[in-house]
Amino acid sequence: MDKVFSFVAGLFLLLAPQAQAAEVDLSDPYKMVRQVADQTFKRIEHDQSKIAADKEHLKVIVEEELLPYVDYKYASYRVLASYIQKARNIEDPEEKKQAIDNIKRFMDVFKDYLVATYAGVFTQYTNQTVEFDPAKEFGNETVVVVKTTIKDPGKPDIDIGFKVRKDNSNQWRAYDMIAEGISLLDAKQSELHGILRQEGIEHVIDLLEKKSKLPVQFRGEGGNE
Template sequence: MGKFVNLLIGALLVLAPVTQAAQIELDDPFAMVQQVADKTFKRIEKDQEQIIADKEHLKVIVEQELLPYIDYKYASYRVLASYIQKARSIEDPQEKKQAIENIKRFMDVFKNYLVTTYAGVFTQYTDQTVIFEQAHEVGDANVVVVKTTIKDPGKPDIDIGFKVRKDNNNNWRAYDMIAEGISLLDAKQSELHGILRQEGIEYVIDLLDKKSKLPVQFRGEGGNE
């Protein structure tokens, strides 16, 4: 997982200022990715004094500027695929009700876990150069990969793909990232699958809940996945 975390850090840094948009165009997957990038990093630059005084302020920025454009519920379902499949076959009403409650709780803690993870990664933003794929017609596709390349002087280029999904309102939101061919969701699903099978979903929920409450750490202070 160490190599993947490094790639993930690079993937998140792809969200660099590239537009002057004041409003997010949710009907265009390519514009959405670039405009959310601009909005998030302008906020980080604007709030530098608050961030220096209190690193936890980065979580506020992530929740307000980035989270609305991440389909964390769909991402949660993807990570919990095997559990949800089993839950659908449960016949006992009480047991099924509990399974549904567990899924809802997981979505809540997974959202908070993503906020903490992204907040920590954003401490490493240092004006990397980013090349975005040119926008093109996607037809009737409901899932699109927005391809980007990160260029950092003295380091190899990193190819990143942002998976975005169109919802029932025809709005696009990101739900996964592919760094050097590695899917964030696939990696997280693989990481949690064994724990879920051996320890159960309540253990996994508690585990992610604890990770989501860890303090934001700047680069060089150590860190947590």
């Protein structure tokens, strides 16, 4: 399971637009995913020489091309669900302010952590292909799962569901994906929940910050997990 998530986390980078590409249609979740996937494959292939020369270029690609189409703030709130609930019930003004500041810090660090993590697994890209299920009517839905199949020659197909949500501006952005029936975001929430409860949010922030600063390494070289 960990290997599957590690692999598909890299493929989550397919949700990233190329800087000079045509404008992505954010009003349709299915079109958004298909457009950015197609454009990102081209960007990855185009930048292979830069990646080979400097692995840190992967972080640049992720930060510049992926983040505009990932709702990392919403994902952060999901991971911090229990902490946020407690923060809402705090009555002391100073304590409440500190809790809110911690949440803001976590969101910033979680963003950097995602950049570093995805940059690490991004090294696994070797021209895999993605097949999309037919688009469905989404009407007034605010959350849609765009189902895809990852095909890698000589390996079993992997079914992936990209979860995208409509924000207050009626634009769709990705915030999670499902592999083998398990949410990647829920898995990360479970991983950090115990640390958050036992060590506190400051410790979690420091932990993620340290991981986000690790250099990018290709898989098999002791790269980031």
